[in-house]
Amino acid sequence: MAKTIELEIFRYRPEEESEPTLQSYEVPFNEEWVVLDAINYIKDEIDGTISHRWSCRMGVCGSCGMMINRVPRLTCAAFLKEYYPRKIRVEPLDGFPVERDLVTDMDMFVSKLTDVSPWIIRNEGEEKPVEEGTYLQSPGELAEYKQYSMCINCMLCYAACPVFALDTNFLGPAAIALGQRYNMDSRDQGRDQRQEVIASHDGVWHCTFVGECSAVCPKDVDPAGAIQRAKLSSTADYFKDLLMPWGKRK
Amino acid sequence: MSYIRKVPNTWWLQRKPYFLFIVRELTSVAVAGYCGFLLYLMYALSKGPDEYSAAIGLITSPASYTLHMIGLLLVLYHTITWFNVTPKVLVFHLGEEKVPAVIIAGAHYAGWLATSALVAWLLLGTGTSV
Ligand code: FES
Numbered sequence: 093m094a095k096t097i098e099l100e101i102f103r104y105r106p107e108e109e110s111e112p113t114l115q116s117y118e119v120p121f122n123e124e125w126v127v128l129d130a131i132n133y134i135k136d137e138i139d140g141t142i143s144h145r146w147s148c149r150m151g152v153c154g155s156c157g158m159m160i161n162r163v164p165r166l167t168c169a170a171f172l173k174e175y176y177p178r179k180i181r182v183e184p185l186d187g188f189p190v191e192r193d194l195v196t197d198m199d200m201f202v203s204k205l206t207d208v209s210p211w212i213i214r215n216e217g218e219e220k221p222v223e224e225g226t227y228l229q230s231p232g233e234l235a236e237y238k239q240y241s242m243c244i245n246c247m248l249c250y251a252a253c254p255v256f257a258l259d260t261n262f263l264g265p266a267a268i269a270l271g272q273r274y275n276m277d278s279r280d281q282g283r284d285q286r287q288e289v290i291a292s293h294d295g296v297w298h299c300t301f302v303g304e305c306s307a308v309c310p311k312d313v314d315p316a317g318a319i320q321r322a323k324l325s326s327t328a329d330y331f332k333d334l335l336m337p338w339g340k341r342k
Numbered sequence: 343m344s345y346i347r348k349v350p351n352t353w354w355l356q357r358k359p360y361f362l363f364i365v366r367e368l369t370s371v372a373v374a375g376y377c378g379f380l381l382y383l384m385y386a387l388s389k390g391p392d393e394y395s396a397a398i399g400l401i402t403s404p405a406s407y408t409l410h411m412i413g414l415l416l417v418l419y420h421t422i423t424w425f426n427v428t429p430k431v432l433v434f435h436l437g438e439e440k441v442p443a444v445i446i447a448g449a450h451y452a453g454w455l456a457t458s459a460l461v462a463w464l465l466l467g468t469g470t471s472v
Contacts, residue, residue: 106343162357189344197344232438254360257349302363303427317430324431 095121097172098179099130101142104190121176128156128167144194151310154246158194159183164251164308185251201247204263207289208271213282233278240273240318242311249305249315255298262298263289265305265315272318291326366423372416425450
């Protein structure tokens with residue numbers, strides 16, 4: 093008899109039920125299958141009413157993140173064989189409101205991303221005219237921020253963060269890492285502007301350094317590291333202002 | 343209507359990393375408590391020999407030994423877990439290469455060892471007993 097594996101899927105259909113439920117499905121166990129394949133199989137062959145997000149199937153688009161047995165993971169990168177013969181419970185990412193089944197409402201995340209002004213900011217009048225070409229950067233300068241630029245906005249780090257789950261006002265791991273990505277870019281001059289958001293109470297100081305955001309990150313962005321470094325530089329700012337109130341920070 | 347899931351009060355018991363995090367946070371109570379205790383000893387010392395020897399008498403009780411052992415374990419856990427994450431905070435580049443994490447954490451352990459050796463030498467090595 094062909095092997096099968098049980099998937100327990102979080103169901104929430106707002107027009108039908110006021111509380112979510114779990115629904116079990118038996119799917120063929122295939123060594124090469126990832127959890128996303130199994131969900132797609134359910135949707136195509138067993139129950140077409142399931143809603144979930146996915147796109148690239150190769151860990152690039154960041155849209156297939158879900159809780160798998162309570163751990164946030166990209167479902168396209170989580171193999172069934174890692175769990176077999178145990179059953180697999182799939183839930184929408186923690187911390188976010190659920191729109192339907194496995195689909196979360198990510199508006200909150202998108203607005204946090206824009207809050208950190210994730211683009212290169214130049215001081216007024218210091219912008220290089222297009223004719224003068226691009227801003228040059230050395231490999232060393234690129235290395236400073238490259239890691240933080242690998243983020244695919246999958247939101248696994250938010251789902252892993254208990255601080256965010258308890259208080260969604262927290263700016264959160266990916267947004268702060270993205271802010272750091274621009275702060276550490278040699279072409280950027282917008283740090284002071286971003287500090288208003290990043291060094292605020294809902295910014296880095298909300299973080300208690302649980303560290304799980306970095307543990308679940310599929311791209312090794314290390315948002316926890318970015319946050320701690322931002323804390324350190326914010327503290328340095330504070331002392332600089334205190335000791336040299338006349339000196340203006342760059 | 344979106345559905346908002348509530349975070350159970352037991353969230354920190356549901357996964358090992360969260361539990362270990364809470365333990366790390368709670369160990370700071372032991373660190374603060376021991377600092378308070380040392381301050382009390384200094385206070386007793388300032389009050390004169392009688393107060394001080396009464397305080398020392400308190401320390402040498404079996405209950406105090408047990409408390410000290412528990413306190414030591416908690417403070418060790420606190421120190422080790424924090425030292426291990428220092429490379430996340432302190433990032434240095436030598437040229438284009440990042441200074442490896444083991445060196446950053448290792449420097450902290452080396453500092454710890456040196457300080458402990460100094461204290462041990464002051465207390466034991468100089469031949470004077472407390
Ligand atoms: S489907 Fe694109 S990251 Fe998984």
